[in-house]
Amino acid sequence: MTSPLAPRRLSVSRRALLGGMAGSVLLRVGLSSAQAQSADPAADPDAVIRIGSLYEPQNLDNAAGAGQGVSEAFNDNVYEGLFRLTDAGSVEPVLAESHEVSEDGLTHLFTLRPGVRFHSGGALTSADVKHSIERVTAEASRSSRKRSLSTIAAIETPDELTVKITLSRRSISLPYNLSYVWIVNHEAKDLTSTADGTGPYRLADWRRGSALALDLFADYWGERPANGGAVFHYFTEAAALDNALLTDAVDLVSSVQSPDALAQFEGDPRFTIAEGLSTTKQLLAWNDRIAPFDDVRVRSALAKAVDKDRLRQAIWGDRGIVLGSFTPPTDPWFVDLTAVNAHDPEGARALLAEAGHAEGLRFTIDTPNYDPHPITAEFLKAEYAKVGVTVDINLITANEWYTKIYQQKNFQATLQEHVNHRDIVFYGDPDFYWGYDDPEVIRLIADAEASATEEEQTEKLRQANILIAEGAATNWFYLNPQIVVSKVGVSGYPVNGLNAQFFLRGVAKA
Amino acid sequence: MKRLTLRLGLLLVGFNLAVGLLTFFWTPHDPGAMIGGRLSPPSWTHWAGTDRLGRDFLSQVMVGARIALLVGAGATLLGGAVGISLGVLAAYARRGLDDAFAAALDILIAFPTLLLAMLVVAASETASLGTAILAIGLAMSAIIARLARILTKRVLAQDYVTAARCSGLSWARLTRTHVLPNILPTLAVALAAQFGLAVIAEASLSYLGLGAPPPNASWGTLLQQAQSTVHRAPIGVILPGLALVSLVLGINFLADGLRDLLDPEREGAE
Numbered sequence: 001m002t003s004p005l006a007p008r009r010l011s012v013s014r015r016a017l018l019g020g021m022a023g024s025v026l027l028r029v030g031l032s033s034a035q036a037q038s039a040d041p042a043a044d045p046d047a048v049i050r051i052g053s054l055y056e057p058q059n060l061d062n063a064a065g066a067g068q069g070v071s072e073a074f075n076d077n078v079y080e081g082l083f084r085l086t087d088a089g090s091v092e093p094v095l096a097e098s099h100e101v102s103e104d105g106l107t108h109l110f111t112l113r114p115g116v117r118f119h120s121g122g123a124l125t126s127a128d129v130k131h132s133i134e135r136v137t138a139e140a141s142r143s144s145r146k147r148s149l150s151t152i153a154a155i156e157t158p159d160e161l162t163v164k165i166t167l168s169r170r171s172i173s174l175p176y177n178l179s180y181v182w183i184v185n186h187e188a189k190d191l192t193s194t195a196d197g198t199g200p201y202r203l204a205d206w207r208r209g210s211a212l213a214l215d216l217f218a219d220y221w222g223e224r225p226a227n228g229g230a231v232f233h234y235f236t237e238a239a240a241l242d243n244a245l246l247t248d249a250v251d252l253v254s255s256v257q258s259p260d261a262l263a264q265f266e267g268d269p270r271f272t273i274a275e276g277l278s279t280t281k282q283l284l285a286w287n288d289r290i291a292p293f294d295d296v297r298v299r300s301a302l303a304k305a306v307d308k309d310r311l312r313q314a315i316w317g318d319r320g321i322v323l324g325s326f327t328p329p330t331d332p333w334f335v336d337l338t339a340v341n342a343h344d345p346e347g348a349r350a351l352l353a354e355a356g357h358a359e360g361l362r363f364t365i366d367t368p369n370y371d372p373h374p375i376t377a378e379f380l381k382a383e384y385a386k387v388g389v390t391v392d393i394n395l396i397t398a399n400e401w402y403t404k405i406y407q408q409k410n411f412q413a414t415l416q417e418h419v420n421h422r423d424i425v426f427y428g429d430p431d432f433y434w435g436y437d438d439p440e441v442i443r444l445i446a447d448a449e450a451s452a453t454e455e456e457q458t459e460k461l462r463q464a465n466i467l468i469a470e471g472a473a474t475n476w477f478y479l480n481p482q483i484v485v486s487k488v489g490v491s492g493y494p495v496n497g498l499n500a501q502f503f504l505r506g507v508a509k510a
Numbered sequence: 511m512k513r514l515t516l517r518l519g520l521l522l523v524g525f526n527l528a529v530g531l532l533t534f535f536w537t538p539h540d541p542g543a544m545i546g547g548r549l550s551p552p553s554w555t556h557w558a559g560t561d562r563l564g565r566d567f568l569s570q571v572m573v574g575a576r577i578a579l580l581v582g583a584g585a586t587l588l589g590g591a592v593g594i595s596l597g598v599l600a601a602y603a604r605r606g607l608d609d610a611f612a613a614a615l616d617i618l619i620a621f622p623t624l625l626l627a628m629l630v631v632a633a634s635e636t637a638s639l640g641t642a643i644l645a646i647g648l649a650m651s652a653i654i655a656r657l658a659r660i661l662t663k664r665v666l667a668q669d670y671v672t673a674a675r676c677s678g679l680s681w682a683r684l685t686r687t688h689v690l691p692n693i694l695p696t697l698a699v700a701l702a703a704q705f706g707l708a709v710i711a712e713a714s715l716s717y718l719g720l721g722a723p724p725p726n727a728s729w730g731t732l733l734q735q736a737q738s739t740v741h742r743a744p745i746g747v748i749l750p751g752l753a754l755v756s757l758v759l760g761i762n763f764l765a766d767g768l769r770d771l772l773d774p775e776r777e778g779a780e
Contacts (some may be wrong), residue, residue, distance in 0.1 A: 239737065260549070264742035313548055314562045368720030371738055378725045379563050382542055394636050395719045 038098070043491070045510030046228035051502065052250035056209070056234035059192035062182060065142040066192070068419075068500035072254075073212055073232050075501040078119075079182035079197035082110060082129065082163075085421070087494045087503060089176050089330060089377070095124065095183055095198065105170035105452065112161040116221045118185040119202045126157035133165075133178070133187035144420065145180040147429075148173065151449075170450040172457050176422070178258065179458045180418060200225050200505050202367035210234060225505035226492055228362045245271070245485060250488040251509060252493060257371070259317040265485050275319065276482035276495060279328045280419045282315075282372070284380065284475040287411050289435035292361060301351035303341035305387045311379050312478035315372045319481040325469040326424050328479050332454070333424065333461035337469040348387045360388040366405060366414040369395040373415045376477075380415075406433045419500075423427050424461055425449075427468050437471045471497070516767025522760025528644070530576035537564035541573050542725055544717055549743040554744035558749055562739065570727035571749050577639070577728045581712040584643035586705045589650025594697060596651065597658025598689060601666060602681055612659070618652035624718070631720050642721045646711045650704045657700055661693040691715050695772035705766070706758045713754055729754045 055069035062070050076084055082096040093099065098111040116124035133155055136143045151171040156164040156398060167174070188196040195203040200222065201214035215229040232248050235241040238257035242264060244250045256262060265271040284480040286293035286302075308322045321329070324337030352361065374395060381391040396404065405411045418426075428445030430437035441464050448460035468474075486493065489510035494503040538557065539545060546560035553559070556780075558568035600611040627645035631637045665671060671688055715721035716730030724731065729750040736746030 239740075258738040260739040260742040310544070314564070317548060367724075371735070374719065374724050374731075375562060375735055378542075379544070381725060382544055382563075393724045395723055397719075 037480070042510050043226060044228075044510065045224075045226065045508075047509035049227050049230040049490070049504065049507045049509055050250045051230060051232050052244050052253045053232050053234055054236070054238065054241060054255055055500065056232075057212070060195055060203070060206070061191040062180075063138075063141045063143045064192050066313065069232075069234075072502045073214070074182070074195065074197070074199075075503075076199060077201045077214060077502075077504045078105065078195050078199045078203055079184065080199050081179050081181050081183060081498075082112075084177040085179040085501070087501075089421075091179055093175075095129075099175065105172075105450075106167045108165045108167070108174060110163040110165070112163065113221065114161060116198050117219050118188075118198055119217055119221075119453075120188070122185055122187065124183065124198055125160045126163045127160075128186045129163045129183055130155045130157050132183045133181055135184070136181050139437060143180065145177050148177045148425070149181075169453070172451050172454065173422075173449060191289040196462060197335075201229065204229070209410065218485050223505075226508040227504065230504045230507070242485075245487070248487075251490045252484070252507075254484050254493075256485050257481040258315075259319055259481075259483075262483065262485070270488055272486050272488055272490075274484040274486070274495060276484070277321070277328070277330065278419070278480045278482040279330065279421050279423075280475045280480040281323060281326060281328065282376065282415075282417050282480065283323075283326075284413055284415055284477070285411065285434040286413050286474065287435060288437065290412070292357065292363075293412070295355050296471055297351045297355040298357065298361070299475075300341050301348040301355065301357075301387070301481050302384065303388070303472045303475050304344040304348040304351065304378060305389065306383045306475065306477070307343045308338075308477050309343075310478070311376065314379060315376065318476070319483075320478045322478050323476040326418070326427065326474065326476055327465050327466050327471070331422060331424070331461075332458045333465050335462055335465055335469075337466065340469045341472050346385050351385065352389070359475060360390060362390040362392070363412040364392040364394050364403065364413045366396050368401050368415060369397055376415055409435065411434050424465060424468075427464065427473060436471075438467060438471055438473070441467050441473075512686060513767070515763045518770065519760050519762070519767050522756050523764055524760075526575045526757045526760065527579060529572050532578045533569075533572045533576050537566075537569035537572050539569050541565060541569040541727055549739060549746075551743070552745065559743060559745055561735065561743075561746065567746065567749065570732060571729070571753055573727045573733060573752060574729040574750060575757070577716075577722055577726055578709045578754070581639060581642050581646065582705050583760075584639075585646035585650055585708040585712075586602075586701055588643060588647030589654050589704060589708075590697070590701050592647070592651035593654025594658045594693075597655040597660075598658045598662045598685060598688070598693075601662035606613030608659075612656070615652050615656045615659075618649075619656065621649070623649040624714060624720075627720055628714050637715075637720045639721055639722050639726065642712055642715050645715070646708045649711075650708060653704065654697065654700060657694060658697060661696055662689050665689050665692045699765055699769040699772065702761060702768055706761035706765070709754070709758055709761065770776040 016344050040426055048500060053069065053072060055067065055072055057066045057070035058074065059066045060070055080094045082094065084094045086092055095113050095116060096110045097113045100109040101107070112124060112126060112129065118124065133152065134139065134150065137146055137149050151167045151169055152165055153168040154166040158164060183198060184191060185196040188194070198221070200217055200220045202217045204213040204215040206212045211234060212232045213229070216225065233244065235244065238261065240359065241253055242256065242261050245253045246264060262273060265273055286292050286299055288294060301332050312320050312322055322338055324340055327334045352358065365380065367373045377393045381393060384391050401414070401416070405414050426432045428442050430442065444460045444464040448457045448464070451457035451460065485493070492506035492508045494501065542565065544564045546556050546564040546566065548562055548564060549554055549562040556566050556568070558571065561567055561570070600608055603611065623646060626649050627642065630641050630645040634641050665688060671684065674684060674688060712721055713728065713730035713733070716728035719733045721730055722728040732750040733747060736743070740747050
């Protein structure tokens, strides 16, 4: 098992969960504490970087349910935000030159960087910023941050380079949430198939089902990237993607799907393997609204019944780490809670008996039909059988998952991978698909957002984290590792794939 | 030669059948028990190694034979019963109705089995062995119905059948005494061939997650699960692949042998 706190490298990972679906709440991202690889000085500055990916965008607009593919290709490459979530997980200003906050935390004044131009030629103004934020918070928006930005009461544009945001309540995460907002040209039309941002790359070509090409934007306000452009080649099969790297069809694969696929690259001097720690959490969510999952004793018993470490080994071999709650070690409010409801089949039986289920229990796990969910469900079925619980496995597609589980909340238990960064806040929303409704947790999460300092926010979320673990709100299993394979000579690629971002500007090829 | 293909067919199908039946009483290990290491190589304890969960792989492949035969036989029975009934009835129908039926069959046959299976699964909201049998059986019934209709019409056009009809023989009795005995040998060969296709269709559906739900160790499911571990444990693909080939090959040999045996013209030619 890898140490959770060791320096790591990582990037965007595997299969899209809900590619193209509204909200992209489960967008797969990764996180690590390490910095991006340094670029090779012998690199060719005009080299075009070929990236192999499994995540073709459904469309080109991240406010229109484009899925994680568009974040991978466009975040900080084609579109920039007022802020950027860096590869190391911090938030830094990009198009915002300065940011002032009033004493009560309700008024935020942003001064925009001067001299910034859109790819279509127009200058960046405060009207573009206002339009871009309103696009995300609009009724029709399918952005995952729509709810997070709902504290915005008003956006004013006193002059061309000043934006004033007034909040209805304090929101310490505003800069973080704004890092999800692309600044688009307010005159741009049909952003689902075209693009007009301020980033160092322009959309050159998008051949659906095949590839998306980006070339350099000559009038970019910042430093020239270390390469001459990039092409994302899209694959639907992980094996085909790995073969593309083996046959020199791509320079880099950011999402090796299983530890076993690495056998092809290990020991081969042509390739570099980088392993990191993602924020992708494999879990079994209960429908906490309904019996018997509304009983904490049942949830705790079902948590105790599972040997999580054995499951982690089955799926990832010696990689990944066991989780005790919803937060990965890289979140500031992480607490090691693996001792809470640890593997204890005897204890599970006793708790089930106490909850009135001494004769056993039967329920259905709705299981996405792609790896590793079916085999995970089989593992759980065997584990639960040991404590007298019978599980029926119902395989469903990703689309069915979205409709049946996420929208209709019509399920008993479901397997899923949650990939969002800083997503403990989902437990503060009783309307979320798992329906966890603990007033104390909801209060703590709301208060954390209204904190005056990051320390205060961290402490409150840490307490919420402990409460959801003790309440066995969900059965969290393990955190995926992040495995990146590149050709030797390719360097400077982002090692952390936060929110599926793949920053291109530093990537160099010798 | 015809005896050889028949014998080979019987041998391969018989072997798979024996393995499938044996699994009701014995497998080397409990196929669902997680008793070994992750992807252990073949050993004396686990002759074909273990899967990612440490389950005995040979036991799972053996259980797969049971599922393949069950779905194959179920779909063939369903397809045969529905197809023959409809085909024979259509042959008796008036011209306009018969033509409409023939057109409907052509449309059904053009419909891919997998697509039909997806529709059946969508309609039933859950994938199961039953939906797999239903989907494959329905697809097969169209093919069998078309053949049965043509064969029946051919029989009905014979002079002795016309004579029998003129003598007042009821259509039910005509079917029983003249039609079925004449069309069944040919249909048996067709059904045998369809059995093989049904086994492949079941594996395909399971591979796509539309067949037998976990933990049923369908060969298609095993192949799908082994896809990501093929470089580390190639036996995970080889063994269910070989099992599938052996059963389908056996069924095809059997169908060939049956055709030779039941077709007097081919016997004469030899």
